[in-house]
Amino acid sequence: MRLHIVFWIFFSSIASFGQALNDQCYGPNIGSGSLYAEKMIGCVPFTLHIIKTDSQSIGHKFIYDYKGGFPANQTEEKSFTYTTPGAYKVMQTSFRKDNGQELRVCGIVTVLDTNKLIVKPQICGNKVSLEIIDGKKAGLLPYDFCIIDWGDSSQPEKVKLPSALVSHNYASKTDKTITITGRYEVDFCATTTSINIVFPKVNQPQISILEKSNQDNFSLTFNNYSGEKVNILANNSIIATKNGEVGLQKISFTNAAKNVCYAIQMASACFQNNISKEICDIDFEVIATETANELHWKLPQSVTIKGFTVEKNTETKLSTQGVVYTDTLIKCNQQNCYQVHFTSNETLFISDKICVKNTLISCLINLPLYIPLAFSPNNDGINDTFFVIGEGDRFISLTIYDQKGKLIKVLTNLNESWNGENYLPGIYPFLLKATNIGNNEVELMGKVMLLR
Numbered sequence: 001m002r003l004h005i006v007f008w009i010f011f012s013s014i015a016s017f018g019q020a021l022n023d024q025c026y027g028p029n030i031g032s033g034s035l036y037a038e039k040m041i042g043c044v045p046f047t048l049h050i051i052k053t054d055s056q057s058i059g060h061k062f063i064y065d066y067k068g069g070f071p072a073n074q075t076e077e078k079s080f081t082y083t084t085p086g087a088y089k090v091m092q093t094s095f096r097k098d099n100g101q102e103l104r105v106c107g108i109v110t111v112l113d114t115n116k117l118i119v120k121p122q123i124c125g126n127k128v129s130l131e132i133i134d135g136k137k138a139g140l141l142p143y144d145f146c147i148i149d150w151g152d153s154s155q156p157e158k159v160k161l162p163s164a165l166v167s168h169n170y171a172s173k174t175d176k177t178i179t180i181t182g183r184y185e186v187d188f189c190a191t192t193t194s195i196n197i198v199f200p201k202v203n204q205p206q207i208s209i210l211e212k213s214n215q216d217n218f219s220l221t222f223n224n225y226s227g228e229k230v231n232i233l234a235n236n237s238i239i240a241t242k243n244g245e246v247g248l249q250k251i252s253f254t255n256a257a258k259n260v261c262y263a264i265q266m267a268s269a270c271f272q273n274n275i276s277k278e279i280c281d282i283d284f285e286v287i288a289t290e291t292a293n294e295l296h297w298k299l300p301q302s303v304t305i306k307g308f309t310v311e312k313n314t315e316t317k318l319s320t321q322g323v324v325y326t327d328t329l330i331k332c333n334q335q336n337c338y339q340v341h342f343t344s345n346e347t348l349f350i351s352d353k354i355c356v357k358n359t360l361i362s363c364l365i366n367l368p369l370y371i372p373l374a375f376s377p378n379n380d381g382i383n384d385t386f387f388v389i390g391e392g393d394r395f396i397s398l399t400i401y402d403q404k405g406k407l408i409k410v411l412t413n414l415n416e417s418w419n420g421e422n423y424l425p426g427i428y429p430f431l432l433k434a435t436n437i438g439n440n441e442v443e444l445m446g447k448v449m450l451l452r
Contacts, residue, residue, distance in 0.1 A: 061075060
């Protein structure tokens with residue numbers, strides 16, 4: 001009875017679909033033929049074989065995925081392979097031998113999917129529970145049942161799908177391999193999914209990494225031995241609950257509060273202590289001043305901090321003690337990025353990366369260089385070239401561009417100049433690089449007028 005119900009569903013839905021697209025399986029003055037196939041249902045990839053044709057007709061042709069309308073693109077081939085699961089309409093056309101009347105007949109081919117089941121285990125004590133999900137796309141037949149081999153001496157268990165959580169108690173906490181085979185009642189497309197079960201050998205969860213991506217957003221990484229739900233604690237209060245999964249798990253969450261210490265709490269009491277040790281945010285900030293970039297943070301009390309490192313621009317590591325660091329090795333209008341790493345309670349903390357472009361340090365303080373605003377290369381001995389005047393040890397380079405931004409010339413010492421070459425009169429941008437009295441490297445954009 002189950003088989004007939006399945007076919008009725010597919011015939012009903014596809015027949016109505018075919019009518020909407022001008023189904024011509026049958027029609028006026030068209031007779032009905034006979035379609036003989038080895039079988040009309042199977043697992044992907046499924047090959048349909050026509051085993052014989054009606055002896056009372058001739059000219060048999062086939063459409064293996066008929067979608068409506070006048071029969072076209074027919075073939076005389078008597079087999080066809082379907083590579084995508086679903087339901088397909090097959091049309092056979094022929095002509096009676098006695099009077100030449102056209103005959104048509106249609107049938108439904110059901111191609112079953114063989115995707116693996118999605119299995120989410122949970123481990124608590126000696127008990128393993130499985131959430132079994134059939135992840136087929138909408139419109140495809142789901143598996144009717146599965147066979148679970150628990151990997152011990154117990155008999156395989158048949159479970160009707162979809163199912164609630166399925167549990168099994170083991171005699172010992174030795175690692176196991178569980179195999180789950182999805183099957184259909186109508187055709188045994190056996191597809192097996194295997195998972196390895198490792199019973200926890202620890203008595204407390206442990207956060208391995210707490211990373212702060214920006215001011216309010218965090219992610220924590222830990223090994224979820226039990227696969228159960230996880231509560232995120234902020235100063236011992238639950239701020240979020242996330243679904244669990246066995247293995248290495250990364251959870252993202254948001255919290256705008258300051259001076260917070262974080263921990264994870266497993267939802268059930270499967271551990272001797274189901275709450276991890278804390279890892280505390282340090283409220284890292286960078287403040288630009290007129291002389292430096294000042295870095296501030298807050299270290300938690302009574303917690304051992306190891307490997308405290310301040311990184312500048314990813315590569316440079318700054319040595320520091322305490323909770324403040326002053327970075328004076330900066331240049332005006334230069335962007336610098338800072339990040340803090342340390343280990344506490346066996347957890348690596350990675351702060352957010354804070355980038356600051358210090359605009360408070362004046363680029364123009366005591367710059368002992370002079371640049372003219374115009375020059376006229378007419379060989380009269382007055383302002384015939386464009387050059388820089390000043391202290392040579394402060395000068396780095398002067399780069400000159402045309403109006404489209406194309407490089408024209410680079411001057412690297414004060415003895416060099418630009419004579420305008422064959423360029424037309426106009427305004428030409430330049431970039432000056434130099435060091436001011438405070439030994440800060442500065443970059444100044446400007447324009448010079450070329451007169452003829």
